[in-house]
Amino acid sequence: MNLASALGVAKNPRPITDYKEMVQERASAEFGMFKLNPKVDDVIEKCGCVGPDGVKLAVMGTIDTGGSGCMCPETAFLRALLRHVILRENDLVILDMEAGIEHLGRGTTRGVDVMIAVVEPGLRSVETLERIKRLAKDLGIERVMAVINKAPEEQVKIKEKLAEMNVPVLGMIPFDRSMMDADLAGKSPLDVGGPGVEAIKDIKTKLEDLFGTMAKEAAGKAA
Incomplete structure (x- = not known):
């Protein structure tokens, strides 16, 4: 999609x-x-x-x-x-970048406040995130967060690995058939609903809270 x-x-x-x-x-x-x-x-x-x-x-x-x-x-x-x-x-x-690390090499994401990596429920995806975090730091991006996508169940091992990397988990989007059906029907998932959409809404709320906190911190430093 x-x-x-x-x-x-x-x-x-x-x-x-x-x-x-x-x-x-x-x-x-x-x-x-x-x-x-x-x-x-x-x-x-x-x-x-x-x-x-x-x-x-x-x-x-x-x-x-x-x-x-x-x-x-x-x-x-x-x-x-x-x-x-x-x-x-x-x-x-919001910059929707291609999967992988090429855009980090080009420096096109320089200056963003938060980089969110969508992580699949597998260790190879987490290993890629390690490289992303390192390259993001080279660009001056200090906040790297993860969203676990297509999670069939509680991802204990993935969460533990991300915690070891000091990468906060914004949320988990479960494997949701209704999102696939929306894609096949050419509809927005927001118009269909389902567990996946509810998880995304929760992530949105967390981001709003984060940006609100960041704005207050920036205002405090400027004062």
Whole structure:
């Protein structure tokens, strides 16, 4: 299930990297160079869409063809856009990154307040999280948390391993057939409900509490 359908958006907006004329105009410079600070403050409004619950969705884009190069102007443009929405906008921003650690190597997640890793109920997934936590620290991301997904039952061993790594568990999403049925029907899980959705709502509440605490701490330091 992709993010658009999960949010109840019928069709993904065009990836921002598909707006090639805009990207080239704003990010490219003379002699094959590219700008590190292109204009990006209007991009989400121009290229994104708004879901039924008021959530704005924008698709960044990626390399579609093997051997197509580093996409330097596009990469510079997307990095500038991410810096803008993370550091300058007042909205809550969620980056739905591809599974794995490649985006950490590119530094595109630099500046986030919390990195949430979705962990499958297996030790290999936890081992990947160890690498994610190490790379996140290199980027200055101190808060790394985990969500255990498709959990068939209480995951004692996984929780113990995460505790050893000092990674808090935000919650556990149980294996839920209703979420699969929603995917097959092209519906948002929020419109179908079920144990999985209730677990996600609990995680949302915990995140709201966390961000509220972080905001108070930041205000206290600024005072």
